[in-house]
Amino acid sequence: MMASGRCILFISIVVAIVLFxxxxxxxxxxxxxxxxxxxxxxxxxxxxxKDFIFQDSIVIADVHVAxxxxxxxxxxxxxAKGDGKKDDTKAFKKAWKEACSSNKAAVFSVxxxxxxxxxxxxxxxxxxxxxxxxxxxxxxxxxxxxKYKKDERHWLRVDEVDNLQIEGGGVIDxxxxxxxxxxxxxxxxxxxxxxxxxxTLHKCTTLVVNNLKVQNAQQIHVSFDTCENVQASNxxxxxxxxxxxxxxxxxxxxxxxxxxxxxxxxxxxxISIVNGSKNVQAVGITCGPGHGISIGSLGSKKAEAHVSxxxxxxxxxxxxxxxxxxxxxxxxxxxxxNITFQNIDMTNxxxxxxxxxxxxxxxxxCKEQASAVEIKNVVYQNIxxxxxxxxxxxFKCSKKYPCQGVVLQEINLTQEGGGDAKAICNNVDLTYIxxxxxxxxxxxxxxxxxxxxxxxxx
Numbered sequence: 001m002m003a004s005g006r007c008i009l010f011i012s013i014v015v016a017i018v019l020f021x022x023x024x025x026x027x028x029x030x031x032x033x034x035x036x037x038x039x040x041x042x043x044x045x046x047x048x049x050k051d052f053i054f055q056d057s058i059v060i061a062d063v064h065v066a067x068x069x070x071x072x073x074x075x076x077x078x079x080a081k082g083d084g085k086k087d088d089t090k091a092f093k094k095a096w097k098e099a100c101s102s103n104k105a106a107v108f109s110v111x112x113x114x115x116x117x118x119x120x121x122x123x124x125x126x127x128x129x130x131x132x133x134x135x136x137x138x139x140x141x142x143x144x145x146x147k148y149k150k151d152e153r154h155w156l157r158v159d160e161v162d163n164l165q166i167e168g169g170g171v172i173d174x175x176x177x178x179x180x181x182x183x184x185x186x187x188x189x190x191x192x193x194x195x196x197x198x199x200t201l202h203k204c205t206t207l208v209v210n211n212l213k214v215q216n217a218q219q220i221h222v223s224f225d226t227c228e229n230v231q232a233s234n235x236x237x238x239x240x241x242x243x244x245x246x247x248x249x250x251x252x253x254x255x256x257x258x259x260x261x262x263x264x265x266x267x268x269x270x271i272s273i274v275n276g277s278k279n280v281q282a283v284g285i286t287c288g289p290g291h292g293i294s295i296g297s298l299g300s301k302k303a304e305a306h307v308s309x310x311x312x313x314x315x316x317x318x319x320x321x322x323x324x325x326x327x328x329x330x331x332x333x334x335x336x337x338n339i340t341f342q343n344i345d346m347t348n349x350x351x352x353x354x355x356x357x358x359x360x361x362x363x364x365x366c367k368e369q370a371s372a373v374e375i376k377n378v379v380y381q382n383i384x385x386x387x388x389x390x391x392x393x394x395f396k397c398s399k400k401y402p403c404q405g406v407v408l409q410e411i412n413l414t415q416e417g418g419g420d421a422k423a424i425c426n427n428v429d430l431t432y433i434x435x436x437x438x439x440x441x442x443x444x445x446x447x448x449x450x451x452x453x454x455x456x457x458x
Contacts (some may be wrong), residue, residue, distance in 0.1 A: 011074065011108050012027035070132075073099040075108040075116065082114030084140055089119045089159065100127035100161075110170060112136035119147040120154060120196070125204075133158075135170035135212060141198070145180045148196055155196040158204060161208045165208040174198040174217035176243065180267075185244035195219035197246070201227055210234055216243070221266065223250040226276075230257035235264075241289035243267035253279045260284050269294045271322070275305040275334075286314045292322035292349070295339065299332015299373040317385075318342070323352035324380070327359040328373040330366060330398070335374040346385030348416045353380055354394040355403055357427070372398040379403040384412045392421035392438055395428040402427040409433035 006103060073095045076082065080091035099106040106129060110116060114137040123133075141155050148155075153260060158164070174196070181298040184192035198217035201207060202225045213236040214221045221237045224230055237248040248264035250325065253276030260283040264270035270287035273280055273295045287293060293312055298305035305328075317323050346352045355375060360366035392413040397403035406428055412435060413421050425440035432439065 009380060027282075033434055034131040042119045042154050057204055063433045064413075070107055071102055071105040072109050072134075073102075074111060075214075075331055076114075080116055081293075082137060083112065083118050084115035084117055084138075086117060087119060088116040089121055092116070092118055092121055096121075096123050099131060100125060102131075102329050103128050105130045105132075107132045107134050109134045110137045110139060110168070112170065114138070115140050117142060117287070118156070119155060120151055121145070121160045122154075122174065123156070123161065125164075127161055127164075130163040131165075133164070133168070133210065134168040134402060135168040135172065138171040138173055140173045141175040141196075141218065143175055145178070151196075153194045153196060154200050155198050157200045159204060160203045161207075164204055164206070165210070166212065167208070167210045169211050170213070172199055172212065172214045174215070174221070176216045176218040176246070180216040180243045180246075182239075183244040184213075190245070196221045196252070197221075199223070202223060203227065205229055208280035212236075213238075216454045217241060217246050217266075219245050220250045222248070223252065224254045225250075226253040227257065229253050230254065232257070232259045233261050235259075235262040237262070237264040237266060237270075239266040240331075241265075241267055247272045250274070251280055253277065256280070258283065262286070264290065264401070265292045272296075273307055273310060274298065275303070275307065278306075278308050279311075279312045280307075282310075282312045283314050285312070286317040286318075287315060288320045288329060291349075292320045292325050293316060294322065294327060295326045295336055296325070296327035296373075297329060297361065298308070298327070298336060299329040299334065301329075301333045302333075302371075305332060305334040305336075305373055307336045308338050313343055315344045317348070317352075318347040319350050319388075320356055321350045323349045324354075324383075325351065326355045326378070327376055328357050328375070329359050330357070331369040331371055332373045333371055335376060336378075337374075337376040339377070340379045341383065342379070342381040344383045344385075346383065346387070346413065348388045349437065350388045351394055352385065352387050352392050352413050353383065353411075354396075355406075356394070356396050356403070357398045358396055358402070370400050372401040374401050375403045375406075378403070378410065379407045379408075381409040381412060383410075386416040387413050387421045388416050390415060390422050391424050393425075393440075395423075395425045397427035402429055404429045405431075407431045408436045411435060411436045 044291045061135050075095045078094040080088040099108040119142045146371045178193045184190045196218040197220040200223045204227045215238045240244040246267040247269045248266045249271045251273045254286050258281040263286040270290045271293045285367040298433040301441045415421050421438045423438045423440045
């Protein structure tokens with residue numbers, strides 16, 4: 001609206017200049033000073049335009065953009081049927097190839113009120129100009145597992161596309177029931193293997209994803225992998241609570257990403273933030289069902305991992321198995337640091353606040369190891385609500401690498417249905433600010449009289 005207003009203002013000024021110029025003309029002629037009059041009018045006109053341009057160059061950019069036409073590449077124009085039965089993959093590939101090759105700003109269009117059956121596809125860049133994927137209809141995944149033999153980890157993959165906008169209010173449907181049924185998490189007799197991520201954004205820079213519904217993914221729903229400068233908003237990500245490994249939004253090796261005003265309810269983490277991610281914001285997130293918002297897991301198979309500068313601000317959790325969680329494997333290295341969880345409401349959440357440096361997601365017990373991913377500078381502020389279990393705050397940190405600089409400020413968690421909640425605090429350097437309920441029991445910790453600085457007695 002602001003850009004449109006500036007454009008109108010600019011056009012108005014141009015019109016005024018023209019009127020002034022034409023009015024000056026007869027006056028100058030009448031005064032027998034015709035040439036001088038035109039010269040003065042021309043000079044005034046040019047100076048005014050120049051001043052206006054330099055005072056608000058955005059206006060000129062807006063006018064330029066408005067004058068440059070975009071070209072639309074509609075998948076229906078490339079023989080897509082959109083009946084949910086015929087394979088429309090070839091039409092999608094052709095439309096994308098031409099859109100990506102366009103010298104002008106392009107729109108890759110998936111029309112509304114249709115359902116397009118698509119097998120694995122890579123939307124490959126780089127593209128010549130800015131591009132919008134206008135997904136207004138439904139893109140439906142094929143359930144033929146043989147179609148995924150070349151790449152079992154991806155269904156829709158957008159690769160190395162800069163200045164990309166994905167929007168349209170449509171649906172991306174992973175059609176994942178067949179994958180869930182064959183998961184080792186459901187059928188213990190089956191070997192564990194990868195399943196496709198529904199939508200992968202890989203090596204994309206200056207990316208906007210807005211107003212989409214992603215549902216029933218084969219495994220992860222949306223993955224931001226090695227991206228920079230991302231805005232993701234108004235997303236609805238849903239799958240059944242018992243669907244295995246169906247993380248909602250996965251962030252890996254990605255920097256400067258903001259996820260906001262979104263609703264996520266799946267069978268795994270609502271948002272998972274893993275190795276290589278930095279400057280991550282999650283704002284205004286509704287989470288449930290699922291496993292909460294997690295940093296990690298980090299450090300599996302003795303890997304080095306780094307995550308830093310994470311902010312979760314304004315979230316509502318209902319019925320999740322975890323709230324805000326940091327989870328790391330023993331034996332790893334690296335760190336998770338500068339993390340803030342604030343302004344969060346919990347309802348019937350099993351582990352509202354949890355750090356687990358002994359995470360072990362396997363059938364056999366994990367061996368105790370000395371090394372660990374270090375956890376430093378974590379703030380929990382203004383978190384309220386109810387815990388489904390008695391233990392609402394759990395810090396299970398490493399003996400050799402205790403959690404450092406953990407702050408609890410204005411926390412009030414009680415048991416669902418009434419009753420006091422409890423805290424478990426092992427190997428954590430902890431500070432309380434303001435009202436904090438629950439606190440670590442006195443028989444586990446020693447409290448410094450001045451700053452209420454808490455250390456574990458081991």
